[in-house]
Amino acid sequence: MTPLDPSALDLSESAAQEPAGDVALGPGAVLLGGFALASDRALLAALADVLRTSPFRRMLTPGGSAMSVAMTNCGEAGWVTDRRGYRYDAIDPASRRPWPAMPPAFAGLATRAAERAGFPAFIPDACLINRYAPGARLSLHQDKDEQDFGAPIVSVSLGLPAAFLWGGLLRSDRTRRVCLVHGDVVAWGGPARMAFHGVDTLQGGRHPLTGAIRYNLTFRRALWPLQGAAMAPSSIINKIG
Numbered sequence: 001m002t003p004l005d006p007s008a009l010d011l012s013e014s015a016a017q018e019p020a021g022d023v024a025l026g027p028g029a030v031l032l033g034g035f036a037l038a039s040d041r042a043l044l045a046a047l048a049d050v051l052r053t054s055p056f057r058r059m060l061t062p063g064g065s066a067m068s069v070a071m072t073n074c075g076e077a078g079w080v081t082d083r084r085g086y087r088y089d090a091i092d093p094a095s096r097r098p099w100p101a102m103p104p105a106f107a108g109l110a111t112r113a114a115e116r117a118g119f120p121a122f123i124p125d126a127c128l129i130n131r132y133a134p135g136a137r138l139s140l141h142q143d144k145d146e147q148d149f150g151a152p153i154v155s156v157s158l159g160l161p162a163a164f165l166w167g168g169l170l171r172s173d174r175t176r177r178v179c180l181v182h183g184d185v186v187a188w189g190g191p192a193r194m195a196f197h198g199v200d201t202l203q204g205g206r207h208p209l210t211g212a213i214r215y216n217l218t219f220r221r222a223l224w225p226l227q228g229a230a231m232a233p234s235s236i237i238n239k240i241g
């Protein structure tokens with residue numbers, strides 16, 4: 001079975017018959033099929049700009065092995081890993097400069113996708129950009145290095161298809177395989193915010209826009225709300241207090 005095979009979509013029978021559109025993965029989680037298609041070229045052009053300042057690199061896990069997925073970031077905070085652990089940092093450790101600003105095309109798409117998924121007023125302050133070459137994979141994990149679990153995650157797929165593993169709140173929960181193709185967006189939050197997920201080993205192939213690569217843009221609210229979206233002074237005091 002190739003990742004493009006529709007039967008790889010382990011979704012409910014009725015949902016699997018829909019070629020695109022919105023498919024609920026469970027409470028608080030939805031696949032927005034093709035949501036980013038109309039913006040694909042704008043997103044890839046903006047990605048090329050980001051890479052001029054902060055190119056892809058294979059970061060080290062705390063255990064000292066290089067991740068198979070190459071990563072970079074844009075936005076106020078970037079997700080990094082090294083022997084000191086997983087965390088967000090405002091400075092790119094490779095360039096020793098702030099991460100590139102979030103391109104408007106990125107932020108706009110993320111906000112619109114979140115709204116469609118039922119999470120209005122999402123303003124991401126961090127975008128982790130993943131580059132998968134064939135053979136790369138991301139093991140099952142939770143996104144839990146953020147300070148604000150109230151905000152959703154918005155995850156955009158570009159290029160080669162991949163098998164996304166969607167689990168539950170426990171690592172031992174059953175995972176389903178969801179085929180993500182170019183332009184698909186998955187958004188999860190609320191009761192699904194801490195769901196385990198991962199990406200199975202990328203298979204070979206060629207995409208007209210990205211060649212033998214899959215890109216993923218993961219938008220998050222990493223920092224306290226007061227560092228990003230405008231908030232009333234009273235809210236800021238409440239947050240600090």
Ligand SMILES: O=C(O)CCC(=O)C(=O)O
Pocket residue numbers: 128130138143155157164197198199216218
């Ligand atoms: O590549 C994907 O689809 C998921 C990426 C992801 O889960 C992450 O970067 O935390």
Ligand SMILES: [Mn+2]
Pocket residue numbers: 141142143197
């Ligand atoms: Mn993740």
